[in-house]
Amino acid sequence: xxxxxxxxxxxxxxxxxxxxxxxxxxxxxxxxxxxxxxxxxxxxxxxxxxxxxxxxxxxxxxxxxxxxxxxxxxxxxxxxxxxxxxxxxxxxxxxxxxxxxxxxxxxxxxxxxxxxxxxxxxxxxxxxxxxxxxxxxxxxxxxxxxxxxxxxxxxxxxxxxxxxxxxxxxxxxxxxxxxxxxxxxxxxxxxxxxxxxxxxxxxxxxxxxxxxxxxxxxxxxxxxxxxxxxxxxxxxxxxxxxxxxxxxxxxxxxxxxxxxxxxxxxxxxxxxxxxxxxxxxx
Amino acid sequence: xxxxxxxxxxxxxxxxxxxxxxxxxxxxxxxxxxxxxxxxxxxxxxxxxxxxxxxxxxxxxxxxxxxxxxxxxxxxxxxxxxxxxxxxxxxxxxxxxxxxxxxxxxxxxxxxxxxxxxxxxxxxxxxxxxxxxxxxxxxxxxxxxxxxxxxxxxxxxxxxxxxxxxxxxxxxxxxxxxxxxxxxxxxxxxxxxxxxxxxxxxxxxxxxxxxxxxxxxxxxxxxxxxxxxxxxxxxxxxxxxxxxxxxxxxxxxxxxxxxxxxxxxxxxxxxxxxxxxxxxxxxxxxxxxxxxxxxxxxxxxxxxxxxxxxxxxxxxxxxxxxxxxxxxxxxxxxxxxxxxxxxxxxxxxxxxxxxxxxxxxxxxxxxxxxxxxxxxxxxxxxx
Numbered sequence: 001x002x003x004x005x006x007x008x009x010x011x012x013x014x015x016x017x018x019x020x021x022x023x024x025x026x027x028x029x030x031x032x033x034x035x036x037x038x039x040x041x042x043x044x045x046x047x048x049x050x051x052x053x054x055x056x057x058x059x060x061x062x063x064x065x066x067x068x069x070x071x072x073x074x075x076x077x078x079x080x081x082x083x084x085x086x087x088x089x090x091x092x093x094x095x096x097x098x099x100x101x102x103x104x105x106x107x108x109x110x111x112x113x114x115x116x117x118x119x120x121x122x123x124x125x126x127x128x129x130x131x132x133x134x135x136x137x138x139x140x141x142x143x144x145x146x147x148x149x150x151x152x153x154x155x156x157x158x159x160x161x162x163x164x165x166x167x168x169x170x171x172x173x174x175x176x177x178x179x180x181x182x183x184x185x186x187x188x189x190x191x192x193x194x195x196x197x198x199x200x201x202x203x204x205x206x207x208x209x210x211x212x213x214x215x216x217x218x219x220x221x222x223x224x225x226x227x228x229x230x231x232x233x234x235x236x237x238x239x240x241x242x243x244x245x246x247x248x249x250x251x252x253x254x255x256x257x258x259x260x261x262x263x264x265x266x267x268x269x270x271x272x273x274x275x276x277x278x279x280x281x282x
Numbered sequence: 283x284x285x286x287x288x289x290x291x292x293x294x295x296x297x298x299x300x301x302x303x304x305x306x307x308x309x310x311x312x313x314x315x316x317x318x319x320x321x322x323x324x325x326x327x328x329x330x331x332x333x334x335x336x337x338x339x340x341x342x343x344x345x346x347x348x349x350x351x352x353x354x355x356x357x358x359x360x361x362x363x364x365x366x367x368x369x370x371x372x373x374x375x376x377x378x379x380x381x382x383x384x385x386x387x388x389x390x391x392x393x394x395x396x397x398x399x400x401x402x403x404x405x406x407x408x409x410x411x412x413x414x415x416x417x418x419x420x421x422x423x424x425x426x427x428x429x430x431x432x433x434x435x436x437x438x439x440x441x442x443x444x445x446x447x448x449x450x451x452x453x454x455x456x457x458x459x460x461x462x463x464x465x466x467x468x469x470x471x472x473x474x475x476x477x478x479x480x481x482x483x484x485x486x487x488x489x490x491x492x493x494x495x496x497x498x499x500x501x502x503x504x505x506x507x508x509x510x511x512x513x514x515x516x517x518x519x520x521x522x523x524x525x526x527x528x529x530x531x532x533x534x535x536x537x538x539x540x541x542x543x544x545x546x547x548x549x550x551x552x553x554x555x556x557x558x559x560x561x562x563x564x565x566x567x568x569x570x571x572x573x574x575x576x577x578x579x580x581x582x583x584x585x586x587x588x589x590x591x592x593x594x595x596x597x598x599x600x601x602x603x604x605x606x607x608x609x610x611x612x613x614x615x616x617x618x619x620x621x622x623x624x625x626x627x628x629x630x631x632x633x634x635x636x637x638x639x640x641x642x643x644x645x646x647x648x649x650x651x652x653x654x655x656x657x658x659x660x661x662x663x664x665x
Contacts, residue, residue, distance in 0.1 A: 127630025139352070144322035149356055153321075156355030156387050172629030191318045191350040222382040223351065 040103060042067045042194050042226040043088065048097030050080065050087045057083050059252050061097070063245050067193075070220050070227045070240050072260065075247035076274065081230045082121065084247065085198055088228070089118050102194065113142050116194040117187030121202070123179035125171040131158065131182045132167030138189045157185040161215060177208040181215070188219070194226045195219075201233045213239045234277065246271060303331060311342040316353040325356050332360065335369050343384070344375030354387040365393030425622040432544035442542065447550040448557075455516040456558030460565065462515070463508055467566035470507055471495055471573025479581050488582040492589045493596035495574030500597055501660075504566035505605040506653055509612035512559055513645040517620040520551055521641035524624025525634035533625065543625065552617040559613035560606045567602060604665065608656050612649055619645045 043065035051057045057080035065071040075081050086092045088099060090107030099106045102115045125134050135154035139145060145153070155167050161181040171179055180200055187195050200216065201209040213236050219225050220240075231237060237244060237260045244263070246256040248270060256263050256271040264275040272278070301314040301324060310331065316324060332339065341357060343349070361371040373389045384390065402410070436443045475491050482488055524547055527533050533543050571593060578584035623641035627633045659665075 126632075128632035128635075143318070145325055145356075146322075149321070149325045149359065152359035153352045153355045156351070156358065159388065160351070160386060170629065172633070188351065191352050218386075222386055 040067060041065060041100075042069075042102055043071075043228065044098075044100040045088075046098045046100075048087065048099060049095040050083055050092070051095055052083075056095070056252060058247055059096075061245075061247075061254055063254065063257060065226060065228060066243075068220065068224045068226055069242045070216065070229065072237050072241035072244035073228065073230045073247065074232060074237065074244050074260075074274070076232065076249060079247040079249045080252075081232070081247060082198055085196055085228075085230050089116065089196055090114060113138075113190070115192060116196060117190070117192040119180065119183040119187045119195065119197045119200060121198040123171065123183040125174075125179060125182055125186070127171050129170075130167060131163065131169050131171065131174065131185075134171070134182060135167075135186045135189050138186070142190060154185075154189070157188055158182065160188070160219075161185045162211070177204045177212065180204070180212065184215070188225075191223075193224070194228070197227060197229045197231075199231055199233075200229060201231060201236045206235075209233065209236065210239075216240055234275065246274065303327065305331070308338050309340040309342050311345060313345040315347050316349040316357075318350040318352045321350075321353050321356060324353055325360075328357070328360055332364060332369075335364060336367070337369060339364065339369055339371045341371060341373050342375045343373060343380050344377070346376065346380050349380045349383045351383060351387060354383045354389065358387050358389050361389070362393045421626055422622060425625070426618070428544055429548060429618065432542055432549060435542070436545055436549060442545050444546045444550050447546075448554050451550055451554035452558050454519075455512065455554055456562060459511065459515055459558075459562060463511055463562050463566055464569050466511060467499075467504055467507055467570040468573040470503055471499060471570030472577055473573075474498060474503070474570075475574035475577035476581065479577055483582065488578075488584060489588065489592050491574060491578055491582055491584070492592035496571060496593040496597040497601060499570040499574075500567050500601045500605045502605070502653070502657070504570050505563050505609040505612060506649065508559060508563045508566045509609060509616065509649050510646065512555065512562065512613065513616045513642060513649065516555065517616045517645050518638050518642050520617065520620035521624040521627075521638040522634055524621055525627030525637045528625055528627045529630055529634060548618070548621040548625075551621055552614055555613035555617040556610060559616075560609045563605055563609040564602075567605065600665065604656070604660055608653060611652055611656070615648050615652060616645050619648065 041064040045064070046062050048061040049056060049059040050061070061084070073081050073084060083092075087094055088101075088107075090109045094106075101107050104115055107114050107116075125131065126137070129137065132151060132154045135157050136150045139150045139153055143150070151167070155164070158164060158167055161184050163178060163181050163185065166174065166178065166182065171182070174182060184195070184197070184200070187197075197216070200212055204212065216227055216229070217240050220227050227240075229236070229241065241260050243258060244256075244260045245254045246263070247253075248255040255268060256266060260275065263271055266272045266275070301312065301316055301320055304311040304313065310328075341361070357373075361373075364371050371393070373384050376384050475495050478491055478494055479488075482491055482494075524533070527547075533547070536543050536546055575586060575589050578589045579586060620641045623637040623644070627637040
């Protein structure tokens with residue numbers, strides 16, 4: 001007897017209709033997710049214009065993030081990298097254009113569990129909860145696991161990011177790097193296929209930054225995780241990003257896309273200056 | 283042990299099943315997808331399958347297509363639980379894809395039981411709380427000492443003060459608070475008069491409602507009610523604002539620029555409250571009297587002129603001054619406690635919230651204490 005004989009057919013991965021009805025009446029069980037087809041893009045952005053009120057930050061952005069790749073969003077300070085991230089994860093509504101995440105369309109945070117995890121720049125850990133409780137929170141919210149099982153998963157996730165033994169500590173007791181690792185553990189709590197990381201290496205020493213890069217690479221390679229990183233840390237980009245898009249503050253558009261190692265030799269001085277750390281004067 | 287393969291569990295609802303277990307001797311064979319959305323069912327089913335286990339077990343993962351990290355963490359946890367009961371569990375047969383997850387979650391490491399942290403005992407809690415009170419008292423004394431030093435330093439070098447900040451603070455804590463002070467104190471005067479009207483009518487002493495309201499308000503109620511409003515409004519805002527600045531290292535930034543946080547943050551707030559709270563109290567005296575007047579006219583058949591004359595006869599200037607003296611001390615207490623609590627905030631948002639609450643509660647407690655003390659002193663010295 002083979003397992004395919006005893007298994008009933010796999011279920012429809014689409015979240016239940018009630019989970020799309022807004023916050024009131026959201027189905028609090030974890031929606032079944034499909035394993036995204038390898039050839040299908042994890043994120044597809046078409047003609048996206050973002051901004052605040054009447055102020056346009058970036059316009060007509062189009063790019064796709066492949067399933068399982070580490071994708072970088074780059075640009076100088078003020079180019080709108082973190083703003084773009086807020087739109088990609090559904091915290092803001094696009095002025096124009098379409099965002100499609102894992103074939104589910106534009107993320108609707110009010111409809112239930114989004115199909116991704118997010119690590120915010122400062123970690124955004126809840127100060128009143130221990131690190132273990134921070135990681136347990138989404139598991140408690142979206143599964144019916146008993147407390148001991150939830151705590152076991154949280155400890156395993158923390159161990160995964162090199163924070164074994166930190167579950168009982170409060171965020172205020174952690175260093176900057178540890179906070180970022182804990183935030184990654186929380187983003188991975190429900191095993192999403194896609195994670196967004198906002199400036200994961202900023203403010204860390206080179207060794208810790210390299211360790212975090214290795215961790216991201218390991219997670220991507222071993223778990224098949226799609227990772228979208230917002231950063232301007234060149235070392236990290238060259239080490240882990242397979243492809244990038246580079247945003248420009250002046251033209252309010254993407255001025256480069258592709259393999260960052262090749263973009264070092266770009267004919268566009270704005271791009272080559274960025275990748276070779278050259279000032280405008282030189 | 284069963285010698286033939288037997289089904290231990292399939293997912294709770296057949297229509298949504300994506301995993302299944304089979305038992306063959308000491309082998310538990312997992313089939314299908316071990317996904318996070320089935321984690322609760324897998325945890326329950328596997329626990330019931332291994333509850334009375336002894337000796338040895340093999341978790342056969344050869345027929346697992348996909349395993350989520352969270353479910354693998356649960357399998358490893360169950361392996362650790364079984365190890366504590368001397369049941370040796372081994373993961374075998376995983377495909378390359380699943381094997382990476384097993385390795386990532388330490389499935390092949392030596393099993394160990396997680397040490398639970400013992401909850402703190404009652405005696406230990408009492409001891410810890412007592413030590414915290416001692417530390418809080420010391421911190422308060424440190425703060426007051428620093429405040430005195432900052433005051434002396436400002437007298438010697440007035441340019442070091444953040445005097446420009448006082449006017450906006452007066453506006454925020456004083457002018458912006460006028461509507462709520464008006465409303466609350468009018469209602470307090472009204473209610474006091476209304477409650478006493480029935481009793482006074484019984485004795486034909488209607489006119490004395492003006493005495494009752496006037497003296498109670500000016501000496502006691504208006505300063506206290508105004509201070510309570512300021513405490514809840516401005517005291518909490520001071521504590522939260524300075525607390526947020528402290529946890530965001532803005533206070534440290536002031537220090538590194540050679541600016542005293544006491545001179546820059548605390549002194550302007552103390553001065554602002556000392557300036558505005560007596561004024562608010564005066565307004566409270568007037569509108570509270572108006573509240574009493576309304577009851578006098580509509581319920582006690584008094585004329586406005588008669589009410590005013592009686593109020594002016596009963597209430598002396600000193601009555602108003604005692605209320606204003608109280609309000610001065612109240613305002614200093616509110617500002618100092620709020621700033622001290624704000625500067626004591628550490629860590630993050632939780633600490634800011636705790637310190638803000640503590641600021642309001644401590645201030646309210648102190649207001650009543652100070653009020654009682656003043657009342658006794660005025661009575662003893664017949665003031």
